[in-house]
Amino acid sequence: MSQQAAQQQPQQKQSEQGQNNNNDQGVANYPTEQKIIEEKTENKVTGEKIIKKYSRGKLLGSGGFAKCYEVIALDTDPKAIFAAKIIPKSTLTKSRQRVKLISEIKIHKSLHHKNIVQFEHVFEDHDNVYILLELCPYQTLNELIKRRKRITEYETQIYVMQIVNALKYLHQNKIIHRDLKLGNLFLGDNMTLKIGDFGLATKIEYEGEKKKTVCGTPNYIAPEILEGKDGHSYEVDMWSLGVIIYTLLIGKPPFETKDVRTTYKRIKMNNYCFPEQIQISDNAKSIITSILNLNPQKRLTLDELLEHPFMQGTALNPENLPISSLVVPFQKPKKEALKEKSNNQIVQDQKIGSGSLASTQSQMNMAATQSGLQLNGTKDLNGNMRSQSNKNLGSNQMDQANLLKMQSMQTLKHGQFNSDLNSENILVNTPPASEIWVTQWVDYSNKYGLGYALNNGTIGVFFNDFTKIVIDPEGQYIEYYEKQPEEKYQKSITFTPDNYPQELKKKVTLLEHFRSYLQGDHGSNNQNANNNYDVNPPSTFLDNQTGKKMLYYVKKWVKTKNAILFRLQNKIVQVSFSDKTEIILNSIMKIVTFNNKQGIRQNYPLTPDLKMYSPEMEKRLKYTKQILTDILKQSQPSQNNINNNPQNNTQRQPMQPSSLSNQNNQNINTNGELLNNSQKQNFVLK
Numbered sequence: 226m227s228q229q230a231a232q233q234q235p236q237q238k239q240s241e242q243g244q245n246n247n248n249d250q251g252v253a254n255y256p257t258e259q260k261i262i263e264e265k266t267e268n269k270v271t272g273e274k275i276i277k278k279y280s281r282g283k284l285l286g287s288g289g290f291a292k293c294y295e296v297i298a299l300d301t302d303p304k305a306i307f308a309a310k311i312i313p314k315s316t317l318t319k320s321r322q323r324v325k326l327i328s329e330i331k332i333h334k335s336l337h338h339k340n341i342v343q344f345e346h347v348f349e350d351h352d353n354v355y356i357l358l359e360l361c362p363y364q365t366l367n368e369l370i371k372r373r374k375r376i377t378e379y380e381t382q383i384y385v386m387q388i389v390n391a392l393k394y395l396h397q398n399k400i401i402h403r404d405l406k407l408g409n410l411f412l413g414d415n416m417t418l419k420i421g422d423f424g425l426a427t428k429i430e431y432e433g434e435k436k437k438t439v440c441g442t443p444n445y446i447a448p449e450i451l452e453g454k455d456g457h458s459y460e461v462d463m464w465s466l467g468v469i470i471y472t473l474l475i476g477k478p479p480f481e482t483k484d485v486r487t488t489y490k491r492i493k494m495n496n497y498c499f500p501e502q503i504q505i506s507d508n509a510k511s512i513i514t515s516i517l518n519l520n521p522q523k524r525l526t527l528d529e530l531l532e533h534p535f536m537q538g539t540a541l542n543p544e545n546l547p548i549s550s551l552v553v554p555f556q557k558p559k560k561e562a563l564k565e566k567s568n569n570q571i572v573q574d575q576k577i578g579s580g581s582l583a584s585t586q587s588q589m590n591m592a593a594t595q596s597g598l599q600l601n602g603t604k605d606l607n608g609n610m611r612s613q614s615n616k617n618l619g620s621n622q623m624d625q626a627n628l629l630k631m632q633s634m635q636t637l638k639h640g641q642f643n644s645d646l647n648s649e650n651i652l653v654n655t656p657p658a659s660e661i662w663v664t665q666w667v668d669y670s671n672k673y674g675l676g677y678a679l680n681n682g683t684i685g686v687f688f689n690d691f692t693k694i695v696i697d698p699e700g701q702y703i704e705y706y707e708k709q710p711e712e713k714y715q716k717s718i719t720f721t722p723d724n725y726p727q728e729l730k731k732k733v734t735l736l737e738h739f740r741s742y743l744q745g746d747h748g749s750n751n752q753n754a755n756n757n758y759d760v761n762p763p764s765t766f767l768d769n770q771t772g773k774k775m776l777y778y779v780k781k782w783v784k785t786k787n788a789i790l791f792r793l794q795n796k797i798v799q800v801s802f803s804d805k806t807e808i809i810l811n812s813i814m815k816i817v818t819f820n821n822k823q824g825i826r827q828n829y830p831l832t833p834d835l836k837m838y839s840p841e842m843e844k845r846l847k848y849t850k851q852i853l854t855d856i857l858k859q860s861q862p863s864q865n866n867i868n869n870n871p872q873n874n875t876q877r878q879p880m881q882p883s884s885l886s887n888q889n890n891q892n893i894n895t896n897g898e899l900l901n902n903s904q905k906q907n908f909v910l911k
């Protein structure tokens with residue numbers, strides 16, 4: 226870094242990994258208890274005092290200085306909903322911080338473009354400054370890439386087109402953003418990409434002006450900013466766009482290293498490569514290299530970028546991506562689908578997950594037609610038509626049910642929802658909604674506990690005393706979890722099958738028995754036990770608390786009349802039904818996997834509106850929800866004893882006799898462990 230850059234205190238953002246976390250670290254304390262925010266103004270003519278009230282909703286994210294909440298304006302009809310960036314005045318003690326905020330507000334306020342987060346309003350009270358922004362319900366491309374790992378070239382083109390539209394507008398208005406990165410690319414209504422966060426933006430005051438402030442986010446910062454010699458201009462945004470394209474396609478930023486100094490060195494030397502294991506086209510490589518040129522003058526301009534072969538034919542692409550692309554790749558529409566789309570056929574059954582390719586195709590046709598109508602005025606949950614106004618509570622709300630309704634419409638409007646059952650994409654590109662699942666189990670809880678095998682080869686036992694033991698696929702080491710039901714975090718110890726604590730002898734021996742039994746292919750199993758899916762499930766996960774690699778294991782389980790429910794330590798809930806179908810809920814990634822009677826495994830976005838699924842899926846999801854609700858009820862001591870209610874699926878009964886060779890799926894036995902109050906929220910079906 227040049228002397229100037231090194232001496233200057235850079236207005237530097239944290240790396241993206243550090244952002245968008247909802248924790249309080251680094252954000253000054255301020256009255257977060259305040260649920261109603263009041264904006265007090267005075268009518269300049271009459272002197273009348275006016276109070277506008279806003280109700281503060283959920284936390285959307287935390288940045289370096291601000292926390293961002295969903296807020297509802299209580300005095301508007303219909304109620305307007307916004308994202309409110311709340312900046313505590315206690316963080317604005319230095320004049321530099323105040324100047325920065327004033328500049329951010331001034332610049333952002335002046336901008337009006339569909340690909341820029343709309344600035345709505347600003348006000349302050351004694352403690353905070355409140356910036357009301359258009360709410361972007363689908364988070365940012367940072368979360369998208371965390372979820373999807375990387376996206377396709379087709380999807381990238383669609384996002385790039387929108388970024389270029391916004392950048393053209395900004396640059397024409399003499400604004401340089403200077404902090405373009407995935408975390409500042411928001412997804413608004415209808416998945417429209419919107420550039421946000423103008424905290425580092427600057428205005429070019431005269432032709433040829435060069436800016437000198439060293440600022441940006443390490444991974445995305447342009448080399449001329451780091452060099453700091455001749456100043457910088459619009460081309461820094463272009464550089465960041467090059468980093469963005471690389472990151473979307475490859476899954477991590479090109480210059481990323483563990484420490485910022487090394488990252489800067491690599492940027493200044495333009496030291497990056499395209500990993501061999503990730504296939505991207507020559508056009509994709511070429512557009513990236515043409516942008517990531519150390520010489521700002523030789524970098525592609527926005528117009529040149531649009532002319533680049535990577536962007537050829539993009540005029541025919543849809544403007545936005547569908548909501549399903551948040552979790553599964555969006556494929557370029559097939560010719561036939563486009564043809565059929567123009568045929569205007571309306572097909573009535575539009576449920577997702579109905580299983581056959583033919584029905585998927587007809588759903589596409591129907592939605593293609595319907596979505597045109599529907600998307601111009603999305604219906605709210607009560608069936609009322611809503612406009613697309615971003616001030617309207619309904620259209621802006623990240624409402625799961627609506628989301629899915631729109632998703633099924635929108636996805637199908639533009640192309641193919643990724644439910645082509647034989648498509649390679651499903652098996653290879655679908656995000657690992659549930660990389661790990663239980664393939665076999667044996668209920669020996671009348672005596673010892675439940676033995677199970679995971680698809681990665683791990684064998685485990687959940688003992689009746691709530692301790693757990695697992696052995697790795699090679700049988701080389703064992704992890705044992707002590708009984709600490711009242712705490713969320715269970716301590717574990719690791720040892721080998723030959724050298725274990727003597728007091729665990731019985732449990733180790735039982736584990737060996739279960740292991741040889743299950744490896745002999747006994748026990749109840751689901752369809753996936755012998756499947757050929759193209760997955761290579763990991764055998765370990767990184768424990769957040771200790772940083773150690775640990776074996777996956779079953780944390781809770783419950784058996785009902787028709788199903789057995791497992792909850793893995795990674796919060797994934799698996800319900801295996803006696804008819805061999807299976808539901809796997811990944812509430813973190815918001816994906817539900819359904820393994821149907823034919824053994825076809827398919828991922829879908831998770832929504833509480835169960836009607837969106839095929840009847841067979843809906844039925845099983847309802848049942849799953851019922852089990853989870855029952856567990857919750859059971860865990861509330863004030864409730865009547867669940868045994869008294871014959872409607873309940875999960876009943877506490879004495880353990881039924883069963884044996885390793887005598888599997889009886891009709892037995893009803895829950896583990897008392899599920900009564901643990903502190904663990905109940907783990908069972909919430911989101």
Ligand SMILES: Nc1ncnc2c1ncn2[C@@H]1O[C@H](COP(=O)(O)OP(=O)(O)OP(=O)(O)O)[C@@H](O)[C@H]1O
Nearest residue numbers: 245285286287288289290291293308358359360361
């Ligand atoms: N318009 C919006 N709609 C939805 N969520 C938003 C919106 N604006 C911000 N957020 C959320 O709030 C978080 C913090 O906002 P923002 O990044 O603008 O704050 P900041 O303090 O300026 O952060 P930074 O450190 O990046 O400058 C974002 O990461 C995002 O999760």
